[in-house]
Amino acid sequence: MYFRKNKYPFHLWLVWLLLCLGCQQSRDYSQDQKQEEATTGENQYKVIAIKDGDTIELLKDGKPLRIRLQGVDCPEKNQDFGTRARQFTSDLVFGKSVGLVVHDVDRYGRTVGEIILPDGRNLNQELVKNGFAWHYTAYSKDQELARLEAEARAEKRGLWADPSPRAPWDFRKKRTTPAATAEATSSVSKKTGTSLPKTxxxxxxxxxxxxxxxxxxxxxxxxxxxxxxxxxxxxxxxxxxxxxxxxxxxxxxxxxxxxxxx
Structure with missing residues (x-):
């Protein structure tokens, strides 16, 4: 009686387990399929503009599509290595056909994703590996990006040659505060010997x-x-x-x- 009573619940548990495994395999397959399509020729788009190190534009269906690279954050234009990060990205992708693996759309309407280079390398990873970007941990838990950043830090590559580089998210925060505006105004006044308006x-x-x-x-x-x-x-x-x-x-x-x- 004991085994007969619990036979049906055990079957339900087994069915539930198989469904969970199937869903996980489906998600893994979908991501792997996107990676494969981006690498083998499907989902290939020409890069038509480089906005900065981590933002580019592709030509899709005859229209520009702005891409924000997933999981990385490059120095801003006015920061050390900002121009070099942009040039690094430009050298790798401008005018070339690249693969795109879409992750999300951000609040500015930009597509967030990974860019696969013609030789199969991952642009997001290459930026971090060579010291031209931080692993953007606020939006990414990617272990490979974390490993590549630690490697770049240890080897003092790119921006890590500076003993205390400022993260771009801290730079952006300071740039938009009243104190930052006052500091910039004071700096210009000292250099020129003239006074400037408060704003x-x-x-x-x-x-x-x-x-x-x-x-x-x-x-x-x-x-x-x-x-x-x-x-x-x-x-x-x-x-x-x-x-x-x-x-x-x-x-x-x-x-x-x-x-x-x-």
Whole structure:
């Protein structure tokens, strides 16, 4: 009676276990299939622009597709090694057909993924391996990227030649704080011997304020306006950009950009 009573529940447990194993194998197969397609010729796209070390544009279906590399973070343009990281990426992929393994879409509408080089290497990994990017641990737990960063640190490759390089996420945070603006203003004043307004603006921001027009991202859902055409947040627009009279931008319930319009 004991075995007869528990026979049916055991079968249910066995079916559940087999279903779980099947789902896991399906996920693994799907990821492996994407990797294989990116390496063997399917999902190949031409690289048409290099925005910075970790952001590029591909040509897909006749339209530009902006790609943010998964799991890595390169120095910003104004940081040490920012230009060299961009050049490293350009040397490897610009004008070439590469594979794309899609992971996600970020809040700016960019496709987040891995780029597979024509020779089968992984661009994301190559950047970290050669000391041109950090493993972006806030968004990635990839063990291979962690291993490659530790290796680059130990060998003092690229940016790791500096004993205390500043991570790009810390650089971005400081750049957008009032203290950072005050520090930049003070630095320029000391070098030129002249005083500057409390809020330093770029030439494009000055021109925009004089004409009464602002810059906007025309992407659906964009709700901010910019005084600076070169604002790094505006550059992340996934659609086209344009200008509007300030009054019209406000009538559309657009808010001033926290970086360039405050």
């Amino acid at each position: 330093a603006t770029s030439p494009s921001a000055t021109i925009s304020s004089k004409t009464g027009k602002v810059y906007i991202c025309e992407s659906k859902g964009a709700k901010t306006y910019h005084l600076d055409k070169a604002c790094h947040l505006l550059e992340q627009c996934k659609s086209s950009t344009g200008t509007l009279p300030l009054a019209q931008a406000k009538s559309q319930s657009r808010k001033p950009c926290k970086v360039c319009a405050q």
